[in-house]
Amino acid sequence: MSEERFVSRGFVGKRRGGEKKDRIPPGQYLTNDFPVLSAGPTPYTPLDRWTFTIDGLVKEKVAWSWQEFIKLPMQSYVVDISCVTKWTHLDMKWEGVSLDALLEHVELDRKAMFVTAYSDGGYTTNLPLTDIINGQSFIALKYDDKPLAPEHGGPARMVVPHLYFWKSAKWVRGIHLMEKDKPGFWETAGYHNHADPWKEQRYWND
Amino acid sequence: MKPTLDWQIASITNIRPETVKVKSFTLTLPAWTRHRAGQHYDVRLTAEDSYQTQRSYSIASEPEREGEVDITVERINDGEVSTYLHDVLVPGDYIEVRGPIGGYFVWEAGLLPAPLLLIAGGSGVVPLMSMLRHRAAAGARNATVLLYSSRNLEDIIYVNELEKLRSANNGLQILHTLTRSQPPGWKGYARRIDEEMLREVASPLGEAVQVFICGPTLMVESAANALVKVGIDPDQIRTERFGPTGG
Numbered sequence: 001m002s003e004e005r006f007v008s009r010g011f012v013g014k015r016r017g018g019e020k021k022d023r024i025p026p027g028q029y030l031t032n033d034f035p036v037l038s039a040g041p042t043p044y045t046p047l048d049r050w051t052f053t054i055d056g057l058v059k060e061k062v063a064w065s066w067q068e069f070i071k072l073p074m075q076s077y078v079v080d081i082s083c084v085t086k087w088t089h090l091d092m093k094w095e096g097v098s099l100d101a102l103l104e105h106v107e108l109d110r111k112a113m114f115v116t117a118y119s120d121g122g123y124t125t126n127l128p129l130t131d132i133i134n135g136q137s138f139i140a141l142k143y144d145d146k147p148l149a150p151e152h153g154g155p156a157r158m159v160v161p162h163l164y165f166w167k168s169a170k171w172v173r174g175i176h177l178m179e180k181d182k183p184g185f186w187e188t189a190g191y192h193n194h195a196d197p198w199k200e201q202r203y204w205n206d
Numbered sequence: 207m208k209p210t211l212d213w214q215i216a217s218i219t220n221i222r223p224e225t226v227k228v229k230s231f232t233l234t235l236p237a238w239t240r241h242r243a244g245q246h247y248d249v250r251l252t253a254e255d256s257y258q259t260q261r262s263y264s265i266a267s268e269p270e271r272e273g274e275v276d277i278t279v280e281r282i283n284d285g286e287v288s289t290y291l292h293d294v295l296v297p298g299d300y301i302e303v304r305g306p307i308g309g310y311f312v313w314e315a316g317l318l319p320a321p322l323l324l325i326a327g328g329s330g331v332v333p334l335m336s337m338l339r340h341r342a343a344a345g346a347r348n349a350t351v352l353l354y355s356s357r358n359l360e361d362i363i364y365v366n367e368l369e370k371l372r373s374a375n376n377g378l379q380i381l382h383t384l385t386r387s388q389p390p391g392w393k394g395y396a397r398r399i400d401e402e403m404l405r406e407v408a409s410p411l412g413e414a415v416q417v418f419i420c421g422p423t424l425m426v427e428s429a430a431n432a433l434v435k436v437g438i439d440p441d442q443i444r445t446e447r448f449g450p451t452g453g
Contacts, residue, residue: 006215006302008251010294013259014286027250027260029286036423037447039310041430041440086260121440151427189309202248203307205210 020090023080025197028088034143035087036151039185043120043171050155052139053174054102057109063174066155070141072097077138079161081168082197094159096140099132099175112177116184117158117169124184125169126193127160129177136162139172164195164202211304212237213250218299219274224363228329229292230266230278233303238273241265243340244312244333244418244446247277247305251287261287264332264420265306268339275306278363280329311446313337313418315344321411322350325399325429327421331363333446334420338371338378347377353407355399355425357386381407399425401432408436417443 015021016030024030047066055061064072074095082088115132118124131137137160140148148154153170160167166186187193192201200206220232233247243265250260267276281292295301311333313322322341324334331354341350356362362382372380383395383403395403408415417438419429426445434440 005256006252006300007254008290008301009299011251011253011290013251013253013257015257016286027258029259029261035447036427038426038445040445041434041443042427043440085262151423186310190307203211 023090024088025082026200027202028082028086028197031087031089033087034089034092034152035083035085037083037085037166038151038170039123040121042150044150045120045155045171045173047155051173052102052156054106054177055174056115056177057112057179058177059107059109062105069097069139069156073101074141075138077140077159077161079159081159081161081165083165084191084195084197084202088197093144094138094140095142095145096138096156096159098135099137099139099158100135102139103133108177111179114178114181115175116178116182117172117175119169120171120173122185123169123171125167126182126184126187127163127167128181128194131163131194132160132175136160162196164192164197166191167195211307213302213304215300216303218295218297218301221295221297224278225361227361228278228280228363230276231291231295232274232276233301234274235303238275239306240269240272241275241306241336242309242312242314243269243336245306245308245336246333247275247303248307249277249287249291250302250304251290252302259286262307264336266332266335266339268336268343270340270343278329278332278335311418311420311444313340313416315341315346319346319348319416321348321415323408323411323415323417324350324352325404325417325419325421326352326354327399327425328356328361329363330419330421330425330446332420334418335364335368337418338368341378342371342374342376345376349377349379349411351379351381351407351411353381353383353399353403355383355385355421357384359384359387359389359392399429399432401435404429404432405436408433408438413438415442418446419443420446423447 050066053063077094158169158172216233219234246262246264263277266278282288
C-alpha cells in the first residue's frame, strides 16, 4: 500500500468497548453474540461412541470415553475470544479440562513439538505444543453453565483463547503429537499458521 | 508460493441499490487479482485519529470481470461499517481493502461440473451470486438449483438478474421461498427452508450434488442438518455464515 496514511473520508466509527477497548485486538469489533462459523454440516456423534485420544509422539497413547472424560478435574475459565471474521467477545465463560491435566496422563517423547487437534467431520488445526500448555488451552464441555451446543462444537471443543478462534477445534476428538508442524484445514486454505490476534496474523504472510 | 494480501486503496466507481436495505458497490482495484467465486474481501476503515475497524464482505461479481469487483452489502441498523458504506460513501470515494480471501467456500466451473445446489438466506445469496455469474460467464450447463429464502418479495436481492440468468435456459432453476409475506398469486414456497423442501429440491440433482449454503446461522444449521438426513454426504456440503451480526 502507499506510504501516505489513508483516512476514510467521513468515517468516525462506533468505538464500542469503552474502557475495555484495550482488550480488543486490532481490526476487531466487540460483540455480545456468539456467531457460528463452520465449513460444513455439524457432526453428531453419540456420546457412547465418543472418545478423546492423545497419541503420536507419546510413550503410550491414552483414550478416554465420555463417561471417563467428564470425571476428569473441571475448571472454570473466563476468557476473551477473537474470531478471524473480526468479532471479539469478552469474558466468555467456559468449563472444561485443561490440556495440562490431560497431558499428565502421557509421557511425551522429547521430540514432540507440535500438535494437530482433530475433530468429527474431518476438521484439523495445528498448534505448537508451547501454545497449548501452561494453562493456555482446555477442552470445553460447557459454555455459560450449559452443555456446549453442537453448533458451537459440542460435546467438546478445544479452546485456545489467545489465538484466533479457528484454532479452537469444534467437535474435538483428540490431539496428535508430532515432531514437525503440519498445517491444518484453514492453515492450508490461506489462513495464518500461528494466528495471534494481537499481531493480526489472519492470513498467509501476515 | 504463498500469495501476499496487501492492503490496497480501491476507488468506488459505482453504487447501486439492490433492495431498500442492500446496495452493491463496484471497487476498482489498482492490484486486481482474479478471485474464485465464493471468496471475500476485507474492508478496513480508518478515522482521522487512526481508529480502525475491519469487516469481511463477499464478492458478488464473477472472476471473469477484470480490474474490479462488486461487493453487495446489507445495511445493519446498528452497524459500524455497513452504515458507513451505505450512508457516507459516494462514487469517487476510496476505501482500503485486501483480498481475495478464503479457500474453501469456493466453486469453479471447471470442465465437467457436478450438479450444483446453492441455498441462500437473505444476503447470504451474495457469494452464491458470484458462483452463478461465474457459471454463466464460463458457459457451464450443469444442472444447478438456487433455493433462495427471503422474508418478503421486495427483499429479494438481484431479482431481475436472477430471472435473466434462469431464462438463459442453461440448466439453472431458481426457487424462491418467502417466509414472512407473499404477494397474491405467489407460486413459490412460503415457509422456512425445511427437510421436506430440501428433499424435493435436492433429489433430482442426484448423489454427486455439490452444495453451498450461506445465510444466517439458524438457517445454515437447519439446512445442512436436513441435507445430511436426506442422504447427502457431509463432505459435499460447504457452509458459510453470513448476516447481520455486528455488520
